Structures are given as C-alpha cells and as structure tokens.
Amino acid sequence: AQSVTQPDIHITVSEGASLxxxxxxxxxxxPYLFWYVQSxxxxxxxxxxxxxxxxxxxxxxxxxxxxxxxxxSFNLRKPSVHWSDAAEYFCAxxxxxxxxxIIFGKGTRLHILP
Amino acid sequence: xxxxxxxxxxxxxxxxxxxxxxxxxxxxxxxxxxxYRQAAGRGxxxxxxxxxxxxxSSEVPQNLSASRPQDRQFILSSKKLLLSxxxxxxxxxxxxxxNTIYFGEGSWLTVV
Numbered sequence: 410a411q412s413v414t415q416p417d418i419h420i421t422v423s424e425g426a427s428l429x430x431x432x433x434x435x436x437x438x439x440p441y442l443f444w445y446v447q448s449x450x451x452x453x454x455x456x457x458x459x460x461x462x463x464x465x466x467x468x469x470x471x472x473x474x475x476x477x478x479x480x481x482s483f484n485l486r487k488p489s490v491h492w493s494d495a496a497e498y499f500c501a502x503x504x505x506x507x508x509x510x511i512i513f514g515k516g517t518r519l520h521i522l523p
Numbered sequence: 524x525x526x527x528x529x530x531x532x533x534x535x536x537x538x539x540x541x542x543x544x545x546x547x548x549x550x551x552x553x554x555x556x557x558x559y560r561q562a563a564g565r566g567x568x569x570x571x572x573x574x575x576x577x578x579x580s581s582e583v584p585q586n587l588s589a590s591r592p593q594d595r596q597f598i599l600s601s602k603k604l605l606l607s608x609x610x611x612x613x614x615x616x617x618x619x620x621x622n623t624i625y626f627g628e629g630s631w632l633t634v635v
Contacts, residue, residue, distance in 0.1 A: 415566075443623065452613060452626040453567075499567060503622075510582070511557070511617070511624055515566030 411436040411502045415514035423522045424492050430485040430517050432474075432500030441503035442483040443511070444474055446496050453499065459483065470494070495521045525550035529614045529627030536634055542587075542601040544630050546614030549595065554616040556597040557624060558589055561611040573597060609634045 412435045422428055434440055441460055445453040457468025464476040474485045483500060497518045503511040529546045536542060548554050558570040569582045571589035579589050586605050590598045597614060611631055617624035 441622075445626075450629075450631075452628045453615075455623055455625070458623055501567075503624075510569060510572060510580075512569060513559070513567035 411440065411504055411510070411512050413500050413502050413512055413514035415498075415500055415517050417517045418515070419518050419520065421520040421522060422490055425489050428485075428487045428490045428494070428519070430498050430500075430519070432483045432485065432514060433481050434483060434500070434502040435481065436502055436504065438504070441511075442474075442476060443501040443503070444468065444472070444483075444485045445499045445501065445513075446470075447499065447516075448496050456485070456498075490519075490521055492521045492523065495519055525616070525625070527614060527616050527625060527627045529630055531630060532628065533631045534633070536604050536632065538606055538634055539603045542599070542604050542608070542632070544599040544612055544614075544632075546597045546599075546627060547595055548616045551595070551616070551618075553594060555618065555622075555624070556591060556595075557615040557617070558597065558599050559613045559615065561613060561629075562609075567613065571597075571599070604634045606634050608632065 414433045443458045444456040447453045456472050457466050459466050459476045467473050472487050476483050497516045499516045500514045501511050526549045557572045559567045561567050573579050573591045587601050611629050613629045614627040615624040
C-alpha cells in the first residue's frame with residue numbers, strides 16, 4: 410500500500426525567503442503525486458501534480474515540485490514566499506492502475522515571519 | 524464545469540446521536556468519491572472511497588459508514604456518535620485511475 414511522509418510538522422520562514430517542503434512516498438509502482446494547500450477552516454486546493462514526463466512540475470501561485478524517483482521524493486519549492494502563503498500543505502500519492510485511493514501525508518504548517 | 528457541494532458546514536451533536544453528512548457532485552458522471560477526516564495533528568485520513576453506485580471501500584474500521592445511493596451522491600453516516608468522531612470531514616471527487624481529486628469545503632463536526 411502507498412504511504413506518504415512529510416517529516417516537518419511546522420516550518421517558519423521569513424517573507425521573501427525561499428521555501429522547500431519535503432515529501433517522501435512509498436509505493437511499488439508508478440505513483441501519481443500531488444501537493445495541496447489548505448487555508449484555515451477551508452477545503453484543499455490543488456497546487457500541482459505529477460503524473461509522468463518532466464520531473465519538474467510547475468503549479469499555481471509560483472510553486473514548483475521535483476519528482477526524484479531514486480529518492481522517492483516530491484519536494485515542493487518556492488523561490489520567494491509571500492505572507493499569503495501561510496497555510497498547511499499536504500503531499501499526496503495516488504496509485505496508477507491499481508485502485509483509486511489517494512493517500513495524504515500529515516501535512517506541514519507553514520508560518521511566515523514579516 | 525464540475526462542482527462539489529457538501530453539507531452541513533458545521534454540526535454540533537450529542538454523544539450517541541446519529542449523523543448524516545451529504546455530498547453531491549455536479550457536472551461529471553461516474554466520479555470516484557471520497558470521504559476524508561482531518562483531526563488536529565493527524566493529517567487527512569481516508570475513511571471511504573467509492574468507484575461506483577453501491578461500491579464502497581472502507582479504509583479504517585470505525586463507527587462510521589458510507590453509502591452511494593446515486594452516481595453523484597455520497598453520504599457519510601453514523602448510528603451513534605462518539606466523542607472521537609469530532610473533526611473536519613472532507614468530501615472529494617475525482618476521475619479514474621488516480622486522477623486529481625477535488626475537495627468540497629468541508630464539514631465541522633463537534634460531538635459533545
């Protein structure tokens with residue numbers, strides 16, 4: 410069965426600084442990978458996804474993520490964060506051709522210092 | 524375009540009372556449907572998913588059940604709520620084979 414690990418529960422960065430949120434997955438076949446963002450009390454919004462092809466994927470709000478099969482990682486990056494990026498971020502993995510479950514990590518809460 | 528509606532948005536229920544959360548999707552047919560629960564510090568826990576009418580897969584044994592009486596309707600239920608059922612419940616829909624899933628706005632359940 411697939412699983413997702415987000416090792417950082419909280420991350421604090423200064424506004425304008427770069428950001429990297431870590432995500433490691435476990436799955437024996439080709440995964441689908443996602444990053445979602447959740448503002449307090451809201452549903453989840455898709456930031457970006459990787460299905461196949463180019464391992465560097467671009468998303469909304471200036472985010473990007475890189476799929477590294479050798480490291481089983483799908484880290485989310487942004488070169489310069491804005492105060493509005495403060496939220497909780499979830500990495501997720503889906504199964505290709507097996508079943509339609511999508512499993513989420515426990516999330517990383519991002520705090521932005523002014 | 525596709526939309527997903529989930530209600531009620533907030534709910535306060537006494538222990539032992541029943542529960543019904545409803546989710547409907549518009550603008551698509553034969554979607555995969557999902558119920559997740561989000562508790563503080565525990566991320567999103569997949570509770571149930573359905574790939575078709577009457578087809579429900581349960582991920583976690585618990586006090587809840589799900590039903591899919593129509594193609595685009597997914598209902599989360601309980602006969603007797605426990606305190607531990609409190610949390611933020613999210614319905615989601617997606618296409619086939621691990622396609623992107625899209626979430627509703629969520630339902631806050633507080634069991635008192």
